[in-house]
Amino acid sequence: MQRGLNYRRRQLWPPDTQGPAPWRAQQFEDEVLLIQEAKKECRGSWYLPAGRMEPGETIVEALQREVKEEAGLHCEPLTLLSVEERGPSWIRFVFLARATGGILKTSKEADAESLQAGWYPRTSLPTPLRAQDLLHLVELAAQYRQQARHPLTLPQELPCSLVCQRLVATFTSVQTVWVLVGTVGMPHLPVTACGFTPMEQRGGIKMAILRLLQECLTLHHLAVETRGLLGLQHLGKDHADGICLNVLVTVAFRNPGMQSEPPKVRGENFFWWKVMEEDLQSQLLERLQESSVVPVNR
Secondary structure, eight states: OGGGOEEEEEEEOOOOTTSOHHHHTTOOTTEEEEEEOOSGGGTTOEEOSEEEOOTTOOHHHHHHHHHHHHHSEEEEEEEEEEEEESSTTEEEEEEEEEEEEEOOOOGGGOOSSOSEEEEEETTSOOSSBSOTHHHHHHHHHHHHHHSOSSOOOOOBOOOEEEEEEEEEEEEEETTEEEEEEEOSSSOBOOEEEOOOSHHHHHHOTHHHHHHHHHTTSOGGGEEEEEEEEEEEEEOOSTTOEEEEEEEEEEEEESSOTTOOSOOOOOSSSEEEEEOOOHHHHHHHHHHHHTTOSBOEEO
C-alpha cells in the first residue's frame, strides 16, 4: 500500500446454490471456503482467502483478486463483518461474501498463491489451521446469516488522502439524542486524522478519538465508548489511498445522577446538536441500543 499502509482482508461466504456446477457440487448452506497455504512458514495449513492490497486497488477489487488467485472463484462481497486494527498502519477488513462463478482450485493447480481450495462444513474444518482466529470469524459469519446485527455495509469509493475517522459522537437521555458538531466553516461531523506516533500506534485508532474529544470536553468524569463502524470510504486510485472510518461513539457521565443534558463543551469549535427529526433520532437510537454497527476489534 502507498505510505506503507498494510490493509488486509479475510473473506468467507456461503455458496450460491444457483451457481455453475464446477464449484457448486455437493455444497451446503453451512459451508465455508478455505484455502491450503503455499507460503513456506505455514505451508499445508488451512485458512480463509486473505492478503495485502496492492497500490491503486479499491478494497473490493483486492478482495476479489485474492479470492480468484487463491481459490479460483469469482465472488461478490455482501457486507463487512468486522474490522481489526493495530493502529493506523495495520487495518484488516473481514467480509461475508458469496461465490458467483469460476472453477475451484485443485491440487493440480497449486502455485505460489495456494496449494488448493475447498468447501468445508463449519463444524468440521480441515486441519491444521493456520490460526485459531479463523474459528471466531466462521462463527461470526454464521451468526450474521442467522440474524444480521447491522445493515449490509460495503466500502464507498470516495477519495481520502489520510487515515482518519469521522465521528458520530452521541449523548442520549430519555429517548433524546445529541450529536457533537464542529463549527469551523460549515457545521460538520468532527474528523480526526490517525497519527503514526509510537503512542498512537500502541493505543490504536481509538487514541485519535480521545485526542479530538479532549479538545472540547473534560473527559475525566465521562465514559467514552467506540461502538463500531457505520461505514467507511476508500478509493485507492489517483494518490487518494487513505481511508475514512465513520465511527459511532457514545459519551456518557460516569455518575449520571440527574444529568439529562450533554456535558458542557469548551471553546467555540464544537457544540451539541439536539436531534429533533424523529426518523433520524429513531435510527440513531436503534443503532445505539442494538449495537447495530460493524464491530472494530484490536
